[in-house]
Amino acid sequence: MSEYTLRIRRFDPESGGAAYWDERSLEMGDKRSVLDAILELKDTQDGSIGIRCSCQQGICGSCGVRINGKPGLACNTHLDAAAARAHNGDENVITVEPMGNIPVIRDLIVDMDAVHWKKIRRVTPWLINKEPIPDREYIVPHDNMVDITQPMACIQCGACVSDCLSMEVDPGFIGPAALAKAYRFVGDPRDAEHLERLKDLSEDEHGLYDCTHCFNCVDACPKDVAPMNQIMRLRRIAGDDYHINDRNNGNRHEEAFVTLVRDYGLLHEAELLPRSYGGNSWFGKFHPDAGKELLTSLGTVIKAVLRGKISPKIAIFGHKLPSEDMKSLKQIYKVVDGRESRTELNLYITGYEDEDEIPEHAPHADDPTPLVVPDAGAPEAASSAEEPIEPAGESNESETP
Amino acid sequence: MKVAYWPGCVSRGFTPELHGSMAKVAPLLEIELIELDRASCCGAGVIAEHNQELADTLNARTFALAQRTEGELMMNICSTCQGAQSECQERLDANSDYRDHINSNLIGDGLKYEKGLTNKNFLWLLVEEIGLDALRAKVKRPLTNLKVGPFYGCYIVRPQERIGITEDRPRDRYLQMVIEALGGTVIDYAGVYKCCGFPIVTMNKQASLTMAGRHLGDAIDAEADCLVVPCPLCHLNLDLQQPAAAKVVNRELGMPVLHLPQLVGLALGLEPKDLGMSKHVIRPTSVIDWSTSVVAGAGASAGGW
Numbered sequence: 001m002s003e004y005t006l007r008i009r010r011f012d013p014e015s016g017g018a019a020y021w022d023e024r025s026l027e028m029g030d031k032r033s034v035l036d037a038i039l040e041l042k043d044t045q046d047g048s049i050g051i052r053c054s055c056q057q058g059i060c061g062s063c064g065v066r067i068n069g070k071p072g073l074a075c076n077t078h079l080d081a082a083a084a085r086a087h088n089g090d091e092n093v094i095t096v097e098p099m100g101n102i103p104v105i106r107d108l109i110v111d112m113d114a115v116h117w118k119k120i121r122r123v124t125p126w127l128i129n130k131e132p133i134p135d136r137e138y139i140v141p142h143d144n145m146v147d148i149t150q151p152m153a154c155i156q157c158g159a160c161v162s163d164c165l166s167m168e169v170d171p172g173f174i175g176p177a178a179l180a181k182a183y184r185f186v187g188d189p190r191d192a193e194h195l196e197r198l199k200d201l202s203e204d205e206h207g208l209y210d211c212t213h214c215f216n217c218v219d220a221c222p223k224d225v226a227p228m229n230q231i232m233r234l235r236r237i238a239g240d241d242y243h244i245n246d247r248n249n250g251n252r253h254e255e256a257f258v259t260l261v262r263d264y265g266l267l268h269e270a271e272l273l274p275r276s277y278g279g280n281s282w283f284g285k286f287h288p289d290a291g292k293e294l295l296t297s298l299g300t301v302i303k304a305v306l307r308g309k310i311s312p313k314i315a316i317f318g319h320k321l322p323s324e325d326m327k328s329l330k331q332i333y334k335v336v337d338g339r340e341s342r343t344e345l346n347l348y349i350t351g352y353e354d355e356d357e358i359p360e361h362a363p364h365a366d367d368p369t370p371l372v373v374p375d376a377g378a379p380e381a382a383s384s385a386e387e388p389i390e391p392a393g394e395s396n397e398s399e400t401p
Numbered sequence: 402m403k404v405a406y407w408p409g410c411v412s413r414g415f416t417p418e419l420h421g422s423m424a425k426v427a428p429l430l431e432i433e434l435i436e437l438d439r440a441s442c443c444g445a446g447v448i449a450e451h452n453q454e455l456a457d458t459l460n461a462r463t464f465a466l467a468q469r470t471e472g473e474l475m476m477n478i479c480s481t482c483q484g485a486q487s488e489c490q491e492r493l494d495a496n497s498d499y500r501d502h503i504n505s506n507l508i509g510d511g512l513k514y515e516k517g518l519t520n521k522n523f524l525w526l527l528v529e530e531i532g533l534d535a536l537r538a539k540v541k542r543p544l545t546n547l548k549v550g551p552f553y554g555c556y557i558v559r560p561q562e563r564i565g566i567t568e569d570r571p572r573d574r575y576l577q578m579v580i581e582a583l584g585g586t587v588i589d590y591a592g593v594y595k596c597c598g599f600p601i602v603t604m605n606k607q608a609s610l611t612m613a614g615r616h617l618g619d620a621i622d623a624e625a626d627c628l629v630v631p632c633p634l635c636h637l638n639l640d641l642q643q644p645a646a647a648k649v650v651n652r653e654l655g656m657p658v659l660h661l662p663q664l665v666g667l668a669l670g671l672e673p674k675d676l677g678m679s680k681h682v683i684r685p686t687s688v689i690d691w692s693t694s695v696v697a698g699a700g701a702s703a704g705g706w
Contacts, residue, residue, distance in 0.1 A: 043408045084568070165596045169611040212612070213446055213485075214596040215559035232450045240451060248604035257447045261459075265441045267410035276603040296646075300682075304641055309680045310415055319413055325439045330512045332462070335506055336455045343454040345492045345499045352495045 001027050002092060004079050006037055008049060009097040017102075022049075026244050034082050034096060035063050035074035038108075050107030058222060061155030065108050066097040071159040071220040074100065074108075099162030101171070115171075116158045119178040123201070127185060130192040138190045144372040148236050150348045151184040153223045160217035160227050172206035176217035176227030179208070183230035186237060189376045198238040202246035208234055209250025224348060236342070249289075255280040262333045265321030270314070273297070344373045367374075402530060405472030406434040407463060407486075407520075409479040409633065410442050416633040418432075418677025422662040423478050423523065425676060429539065429669045430531055435470045438461060442478055443485040445634075446556075446600075453492075458506040460489040464520070465512035472568060474519035476526050478662065480632030483522045483535070484556025484564070486512065490518065491563050522557055522632045530576045533582040541670035545585025547688065550588040550625035551576035552616065552639065554632035555596050583668035590623035592616025597635040602642070607649060613638045614650030627657040627688055629664045636660060640682050657685035 003025055011019035024041050035053055042049050051074065053063040058076040065074050068085040074096070082094045102110040160176040167173045174182075182201060185191045201208040208231065217227040238244045239251040242369045256275035275281070278290025285294070294301075304310040320326070336343075412419040427434050440463035442448075449456035463486070467475040477483050489663030493500050494516045504513050521529065527536060558564060558573045564571045573594070577587045619638060620628055630636050638646070640658040647654040659667075663676045667688065678685050 165612065166605075166608060168609040169598075169615070170605065173575070173608075205605070210601065212555075212596045212598060213600045214555040216555075218560045232446075235450050236452070248601075250604045253603050254447055254451050257445075257446070258451045258455075261442045261444070261448060267414065267442045267445075269411065269414045274602065300641060300645060303644070303682050304415070307680050307682060309417070309641070309682070311417070314414055314417075319410075321439060321441060325441070328462070329441055329459070331509050332458050332506055333455065336452060336458055339454075342452055343502065345453070345496060347492065347495055350496060353497060388537065 001029055002079070003027055004037060004083065005093045006034075006041065006253055007093060007095040008038070008041075008108070009095070009096075010049070011104050012048075012106055020044075020240050028079060030080035031078050033075050034065075034067055034077045034094060037079060037094075038074060038096065050105075050109045052109050059155065064110075064157040064159045066095075066099055066162060068095055071099055071162040073159070073222045076222060085342060099158055101161055101164060101167045102158060110158070116156070116161050116385060119161070120156070120176050120181055122174055122183040123178045124179050124185070124193075124197065125178075127188065127191055128193045130190055140189055142372060144189050145189065146188040146349055147346070147374050147376075148184050148348070150225055151180040151187075151227075154180060154184075154221075154225045155223055157222065159220040159222060160225075163216040163220050163243075165214045165216055166210050166212045170206060170210060173210045174201065174204065174207050176211070176231070179211070179234060180225050180227040180230040183234050186234060187374075187376045191377075194237075194377060195242055197240055198234065198244055201234065201237055202244045202251075205247050208238060209246050209248040221327070226348065229346075231257060240246035240342075249276050250259055252276050252280060256284070260318075262329060264318050265326055265329055266319050268318030270310070271318060272317070341375065342373050402431065402471075403433040403435060403472050403560055404474055404526070405437055405467035405470040406478040407437045407440060407443075407467070407475060407477045407482060407700065409477060409482045411633040411637070412478055413600045414661070416636050418680040419478060419633050419636070419660045419662065422660060422666050422671075422676040425523050425671055426662045426666045429666075429671075430527075430536075432476075432526075432531075434476075435472050435507065437466050437470075437475075440466050443482045443489075445481050446485050446488075449485070449488070454503070454506075456485070457489045457492055457503050461493055461500075461514040462501045462507055462510060462512055464490065464493075464518045465507060465510075465514045467520075468515060468518060474521060474526075474530075476521055476523060478631070478660075479634070480554030480557035480630075481634050484521070484559075486520055487563055490520065522631055524557070524575050524579065525572060527579055527665070528572075529570065533578055535578070536665075537582045540583055540668045542668055544580070544664070544668050545584050547585045548588045548624060548626045549580045549585045549621065549659075550590050550620040550628045551580065551593055551657075552597070552620075552628045552635060554628045554630060555594075557618045557631060558594055565693065574629070576661075579665070583664065585664075585668075588620065588623050588625040589618075591619040591640065597630075597632075597638040599634045599638040602638060609638065610642060610646040610649040613642060614646035614652070614654065617643065617646065617649060617654045617656045618652055620656055621654065625656070627659055627685055629659045629661055631661045633660070643683050654698075655683060657681065657683050657688060659685060659688070 004023045008022045009019055010022045024045055026040055030038055038051055054060040056075045058073055063074040067077050067082045098104045098108045098110050102115045105111050109382045164176050167175050186194050186197055211231045239254055246249050253276035256272055259280055260271055274285030274290035277293045278284035278287025284290055408420045441459050443460055444456040580587050595616055596610035596612055602609040636658055643654055666676045
C-alpha cells in the first residue's frame with residue numbers, strides 16, 4: 001500500500017466554468033490500476049467524477065485516458081508504473097486527463113462519435129464480399145488470416161488517435177486507428193475492393209500519406225496493433241503493387257528516394273525534392289509541379305546557399321559512394337527488388353527467437369518463420385497496367401516532359 | 402575510445418555543420434572516429450516503406466562494415482538513422498532464419514552481419530560511455546544562463562521498447578541531463594518529444610510547417626534561448642524551414658537551433674564559427690550574446706558574422 005495523489009482534469013460544460021485540476025489522495029496497493037483508484041475516489045470522495053468504463057480488464061476499450069502525459073487504458077495501468085512515468089519529480093502524483101484530439105464531453109469522457117467513430121466509418125469498415133459468394137464458408141489461407149490478426153486486435157479505445165501528431169495539426173487526417181482498420185480489409189483475401197479502398201485512401205489529401213512516422217500510435221496502443229506499421233503496409237501495397245500515385249506525392253517521394261539511394265548510395269537531397277513533385281527521373285525537376293514548388297522554396301534555398309549550408313557542388317552533383325560499393329548496392333537492389341514476392345518479418349506474429357517467453361499474442365510461434373508476405377489477392381493492375389493510376393480529378397500528365 | 406562512425410547522409414549534405422562539428426568535438430572527448438565511408442543511406446524508414454528486405458539488407462551491410470572496424474561500437478549522429486537502423490537490427494537479431502536470409506544478400510560483398518551490434522547515437526554515447534561526470538570535468542566554458550530547450554526527434558525516443566528506454570537508461574531524459582552537465586538551464590516546453598514535421602514536408606507542407614512552427618513558438622513562450630537537436634532532419638525543418646514555418650503559424654520566430662555536437666563543443670571551449678554556427682539560417686545570436694557578455698573572451702574571434 002502506498003499513498004497516491006491523483007490530479008484529475010475536471011470539466012463540466014453545464015457549470016459554464018473552465019476545466020480545472022482536482023487533486024485527491026488515497027491509500028492503495030501499488031499493483032492496483034489507475035481505474036481502481038478513480039472508482040474508489042468516486043465511491044468515497046466525489047461521485048461526480050466522470051469516466052467511461054466497463055470490463056475493467058483491458059478488453060472493452062472504454063477507459064482510454066492520458067496518464068502522466070501518455071495515452072492508455074486506465075484499467076491496465078498499475079499505479080506504481082503510472083507514478084514512475086512522471087518526469088516532474090513529484091513522487092506518487094499521477095495526472096489523469098481526457099484523451100487528446102477528441103472533444104471532451106465531461107471530465108475524462110470524450111466524444112468518441114465526433115472523431116474516432118467518424119474516422120472508422122470513413123474507411124468502409126466491413127468486408128465487401130468477392131462474388132460469387134460461396135454456398136458455405138469462404139476458404140481462406142491460414143497465413144492470410146494470421147497476417148491480419150494484428151489490426152484485428154484493435155479494441156477501439158482511441159489511445160492512438162489521442163496522441164497522433166499529424167491529427168494534432170491536421171484534424172482531417174484519417175488517423176492511425178482507421179487506417180489500421182483499412183489494412184485489416186486490404187489484407188483480407190475475401191475482400192473484393194482492395195484497389196478501390198487504396199485509391200480512396202490515396203486520393204484523400206488527409207489520407208494514406210499524411211502520417212508523419214512519429215511512432216506515437218505504436219507506443220500508445222495497449223494491444224500492440226502498431227497502427228503506423230499497418231499504414232506503411234498500406235503504402236507498400238498501394239505504391240508498389242497497384243502503382244497508385246497519391247494526391248500528396250507520397251508515392252513519388254518514396255520512388256524517388258529509393259531510386260536515388262540506388263544511384264548514389266547516399267541521399268541526394270537536392271534531387272529528391274523536385275523529383276517528389278515532378279516525377280522520378282532527372283527530368284523531374286523540369287515538370288511544372290516541381291517548378292511551382294521550387295519557386296515557393298526559392299527563398300529558403302537561396303538563404304541556405306548564401307550561408308554555406310548547401311554547397312552548389314553538393315546540390316548539383318550530390319555525394320556518391322565509391323564505385324565498388326555502388327556495384328554492390330546495384331546488385332542488392334537487383335536481387336531484392338527482383339523477387340516475385342516481398343519478404344517481410346512481422347515480429348508481432350513470429351515473436352523473438354531467443355526469448356524464453358514467446359509473446360502471448362504470437363499465434364503460432366512454433367511454426368517456421370513465414371517470410372513471404374501472404375498474397376491477399378494479387379492486383380491484376382500490377383502486371384497489366386502500364387500507366388500508373390492517377391488520383392481522380394488530376395490531369396493525367398506523363399512523368400517526364 | 403574508437404567508434405565505427407556513421408555520419409548519415411544529411412550531415413554531409415544539407416547540414417554540413419553537423420558532421421564538421423562532430424569532427425571538432427570528437428578529439429576533445431577522446432573519441433576516435435573511424436568513418437564508415439562505404440556504407441549507404443539507412444533508408445530513413447522510406448526504403449522500408451517500399452521494401453522491408455531492401456532496407457534490412459542495406460543496414461545489415463552497414464552493420465557488417467562497422468563490425469569489420471576496430472571500433473568498440475557503432476556511433477551515429479542522427480536520430481532518424483538511429484531509429485531506422487534500430488528497427489532493422491531488431492528484426493535481424495530476433496530471428497536467425499531471417500538473418501541468414503539477409504546475409505545471403507551480402508555474399509557479393511563478402512560481408513556478414515553477426516547478431517548483437519551496439520549502435521548508439523552520440524547522445525547515448527555521451528551519457529553511457531563517456532559519462533556525465535567525465536563530460537562535466539571537460540567543460541571549459543559552462544553554459545551558465547543559457548536556457549536550452551531539448552528537441553529529441555521521434556526516432557530516438559519511440560517506440561520506447563525498441564529504443565531501449567528503461568529506468569536504468571532513461572534515454573528520454575539524456576538531452577536534459579547533458580544540458581545540465583554542460584552548465585545550461587533546461588527549458589521544458591510542449592514540443593520536447595513531438596515531431597518536427599520533416600517526414601511530410603513534401604506531402605503536406607502546411608501540416609509539416611505547422612508542427613515546426615508550433616514547437617518553435619512554444620519554446621519561445623517558455624523563454625528558451627535556443628533548441629538543441631540530435632537529428633539533422635529535425636534541424637532542417639526547425640532551422641532551414643523556420644522562415645517558412647513562421648509564415649504558416651503567423652508569428653515571428655527567430656529561434657536558434659543547435660546540433661548536439663555544437664552545444665557540447667561550445668561548452669568544451671570551441672568557437673561558434675569553428676562549429677559551423679554561421680551556416681545556420683537562424684543565426685544563434687542569443688548564444689553569441691551570451692558568450693561575449695557572460696564569459697570573457699568567448700566568441701570574440703567570431704566577431705562580424
